[in-house]
Amino acid sequence: MQPNSPFSPVERLRRLRETRLGSFVPVLLALAAIWLYFGIALPLWEFWGDQDATSIRFIFLSPRNIYNLFMQSAVIATLAVGITVVLLLGEIDLSAAATAGVCAALLGVLVLAGIPGWTACLIVMAVGVAMGAAQGLLIAYVGIPSFVVTLAGLLGYQGLMQKILPTGNLNISDPFVRAIARILVPDIWGLLLATLLVVAIAALALRRQAERKLRGLELDTATTLWGQVAFFAIIVFAAVLTMNAYRSVPLLIILLTGVTAIVGWVTTSTPFGRSIFAVGGNAESARRVGMNVKRIRVAAFGIVGLLAAIGGIFGASRYGSVSYTAFAGGSLLLESIGAAVIGGTSLFGGRGSVWNAILGALVIGSLGNGLDLSGASAADKLMFSGAILLLAVAIDALSRPAGNGQR
Amino acid sequence: MSLENNKQVGPAAPPPRLRVAGIEKRFGGVHALKGVDFEVARGEVMALVGDNGAGKSTLMKILAGALTSDEGDFFIDEKPVAISNPHDAGALGIQIVYQDLALCENLDVAANLSLGAEPVKSGWQFLPRILRPLDDLEMEVRAQTAIDRLQVRTLKSVRAKVGGLSGGQRQAIAIARAVGAECSVVMLDEPTAALGVAQTRQVLDVVKRLRDTDHAVVYISHNMRDIFEVSDRICILRHGANVATWKTSETTADEIVVAMTAGLDNGANNAA
Ligand SMILES: Nc1ncnc2c1ncn2[C@@H]1O[C@H](COP(=O)(O)OP(=O)(O)O)[C@@H](O)[C@H]1O
Ligand SMILES: [Mg+2]
Numbered sequence: 001m002q003p004n005s006p007f008s009p010v011e012r013l014r015r016l017r018e019t020r021l022g023s024f025v026p027v028l029l030a031l032a033a034i035w036l037y038f039g040i041a042l043p044l045w046e047f048w049g050d051q052d053a054t055s056i057r058f059i060f061l062s063p064r065n066i067y068n069l070f071m072q073s074a075v076i077a078t079l080a081v082g083i084t085v086v087l088l089l090g091e092i093d094l095s096a097a098a099t100a101g102v103c104a105a106l107l108g109v110l111v112l113a114g115i116p117g118w119t120a121c122l123i124v125m126a127v128g129v130a131m132g133a134a135q136g137l138l139i140a141y142v143g144i145p146s147f148v149v150t151l152a153g154l155l156g157y158q159g160l161m162q163k164i165l166p167t168g169n170l171n172i173s174d175p176f177v178r179a180i181a182r183i184l185v186p187d188i189w190g191l192l193l194a195t196l197l198v199v200a201i202a203a204l205a206l207r208r209q210a211e212r213k214l215r216g217l218e219l220d221t222a223t224t225l226w227g228q229v230a231f232f233a234i235i236v237f238a239a240v241l242t243m244n245a246y247r248s249v250p251l252l253i254i255l256l257t258g259v260t261a262i263v264g265w266v267t268t269s270t271p272f273g274r275s276i277f278a279v280g281g282n283a284e285s286a287r288r289v290g291m292n293v294k295r296i297r298v299a300a301f302g303i304v305g306l307l308a309a310i311g312g313i314f315g316a317s318r319y320g321s322v323s324y325t326a327f328a329g330g331s332l333l334l335e336s337i338g339a340a341v342i343g344g345t346s347l348f349g350g351r352g353s354v355w356n357a358i359l360g361a362l363v364i365g366s367l368g369n370g371l372d373l374s375g376a377s378a379a380d381k382l383m384f385s386g387a388i389l390l391l392a393v394a395i396d397a398l399s400r401p402a403g404n405g406q407r
Numbered sequence: 408m409s410l411e412n413n414k415q416v417g418p419a420a421p422p423p424r425l426r427v428a429g430i431e432k433r434f435g436g437v438h439a440l441k442g443v444d445f446e447v448a449r450g451e452v453m454a455l456v457g458d459n460g461a462g463k464s465t466l467m468k469i470l471a472g473a474l475t476s477d478e479g480d481f482f483i484d485e486k487p488v489a490i491s492n493p494h495d496a497g498a499l500g501i502q503i504v505y506q507d508l509a510l511c512e513n514l515d516v517a518a519n520l521s522l523g524a525e526p527v528k529s530g531w532q533f534l535p536r537i538l539r540p541l542d543d544l545e546m547e548v549r550a551q552t553a554i555d556r557l558q559v560r561t562l563k564s565v566r567a568k569v570g571g572l573s574g575g576q577r578q579a580i581a582i583a584r585a586v587g588a589e590c591s592v593v594m595l596d597e598p599t600a601a602l603g604v605a606q607t608r609q610v611l612d613v614v615k616r617l618r619d620t621d622h623a624v625v626y627i628s629h630n631m632r633d634i635f636e637v638s639d640r641i642c643i644l645r646h647g648a649n650v651a652t653w654k655t656s657e658t659t660a661d662e663i664v665v666a667m668t669a670g671l672d673n674g675a676n677n678a679a
Contacts, residue, residue, distance in 0.1 A: 208544075211544055212544060215544055215547075215548055216548075217544060217547050217548065217551070218564060218566070266538065269540050269541050269543075270527075270537060270538050270539060270540060270541060271525045271527060271536065271537045271538075271539070271541060272537040272538055274514075274518065274522075274525055274541060275537070277511070277513060277514060277518075278511045278514065278522060278523075280513065281511035281512055281513035281514060282509070282510070282511045282512065284509065285509035285510060285511050285522070286511070286522075286523075287473070287493075288468075288471070288473040288493055288505065288509050289493060289509070289522045289523030289524075290472075290492060290493035290494045290497065290523045291523055349513075350511070350512075350513035350514075351513050
């Protein structure tokens with residue numbers, strides 16, 4: 001199993017993506033390429049091409065823009081995390097954005113009717129779970145392909161959203177709901193939180209290593225161990241410092257990180273999460289070892305519903321309004337699925353991670369943001385997004401294990 | 408072909424650990440099992456033979472709870488039991504190596520070996536079991552023990568993804584999963600079909616070791632030499648029905664092949 005013969009580039013790619021950190025590499029490269037292009041190459045190009053320019057303006061990489069980028073990508077990221085869970089099962093959810101739309105619209109109507117913001121949020125989350133699980137029941141117990149069920153869900157929920165919002169637009173002024181996107185964590189708290197996180201991760205990694213030694217298991221090399229901690233530390237501190245440089249870390253981003261951490265933990269570190277991967281890898285094997293495949297499917301679709309609802313709440317909070325085009329009728333669905341796939345989660349099931357979905361959302365967000373800044377048209381944006389998505393799926397298809405070609 | 412009476416395995420045989428009677432199974436229009444009787448005792452290797460499509464795998468899946476029979480009775484130590492899902496079979500001490508191995512290629516060796524029975528850390532009682540933290544170090548320890556016992560020397564790490572392993576290594580993992588669990592009955596469905604000579608030898612050694620440790624072993628194979636080497640009795644299925652069950656020491660490979668392909672003319676029904 002250890003590489004002892006020369007591998008083709010495709011084989012190398014496949015092996016790279018099997019490792020924990022390796023799965024981040026393609027999406028990080030994509031992100032770096034986009035940031036380099038819009039952040040450095042494009043401004044330099046414009047500076048040299050323009051005789052009158054007196055200084056280079058690095059707008060894209062300014063803390064202000066990065067801050068906005070994070071905020072813009074938050075809703076996509078939330079939905080992408082949910083969609084990742086069903087992709088892991090080898091299913092798809094086309095209704096996530098419409099579910100988010102219904103939930104956001106419902107939230108607006110509820111708070112308008114005088115229901116306290118937090119109660120409304122809980123109600124909406126329960127509704128989201130029900131909407132997702134209902135589709136899951138049809139998929140698991142009636143046996144309709146998820147593509148068809150959620151396509152019907154997409155249409156039905158779009159209609160439902162229009163019924164709830166006949167005008168197609170509703171302003172939300174509830175202080176609780178608005179606070180989610182408005183509250184900023186003081187700079188010093190942001191840094192403290194980041195430090196705590198990194199220390200906790202390092203401590204956990206060291207404890208694990210000690211336990212491995214105690215039990216006589218093979219040990220991670222020091223490079224792997226500290227590489228992981230350093231990788232994590234760099235990302236956390238870079239994000240916090242950048243956001244502090246413009247304003248501070250918004251509560252929204254912390255909530256998003258928290259939600260992702262919980263979903264990430266459930267999918268990788270619990271028997272339930274293990275069963276999701278098992279079903280995605282080989283549903284018949286999972287069934288034969290006694291896993292309740294149907295219930296797992298329903299639960300996974302319930303989770304997408306929950307995350308769609310949370311995405312709806314985040315969106316409503318950030319925009320201060322709910323509109324049909326911002327959710328159900330717009331590009332949110334394709335951007336979220338794109339984010340999950342660009343993050344490296346396989347469309348064929350059984351491989352991927354919710355953290356990658358966050359990076360994928362940043363890729364999609366950066367692309368849109370950068371093209372906006374450089375004055376590209378909506379048409380250009382669509383074509384670029386399509387090309388990136390295609391590239392991601394091609395990488396996915398190429399890096400599938402050999403001998404697994406048919407499905 | 409003439410059959411002497413003493414060839415038949417009757418009530419003199421040891422009491423079976425697992426016995427089934429009258430197993431019926433239909434897949435739509437296909438009548439895959441037509442009232443099959445089968446049994447296996449502790450400390451015995453029962454070979455199950457028959458042409459492709461005879462119903463061997465279907466019978467094994469029913470015994471493992473992966474399929475439910477349309478009709479039939481199950482007995483453990485002659486006490487009636489129900490096997491309607493894989494958990495029932497596991498609880499009764501029945502383990503199986505499926506013909507297609509039933510591994511998840513996207514998971515690592517340790518995860519595959521604990522699949523469906525993952526250990527969780529203690530002290531999270533407030534959470535439902537499926538949401539408690541996995542004890543993945545315990546999983547690795549168990550995997551390492553199971554692999555070491557099988558002596559799969561080529562397997563370097565229990566953290567390797569199964570998708571990257573060779574056919575022989577996968578077979579070993581599927582066998583390790585079955586024999587690593589607490590069990591009294593082990594069923595191996597064509598475990599050597601994809602293996603070379605040396606690896607086949609290892610599997611046969613495992614089968615003998617299981618018998619010597621008082622397990623009841625069911626061994627399915629098309630290789631007569633292997634069957635005559637390890638088995639104590641041979642059960643022959645044809646077109647989803649019993650043909651005969653003979654003591655290995657009292658029959659020959661030719662006789663088995665004829666019974667497998669043509670059945671018995673004189674209708675001797677001597678299943679134990
Ligand atoms: N899931 C299934 N659906 C329909 N027919 C099946 C299924 N599984 C097995 N069969 C049929 O049942 C018969 C017995 O198959 P099997 O038990 O696999 O035979 P063997 O293992 O002895 O080669 C065959 O005719 C096969 O086509
Ligand atoms: Mg078979």
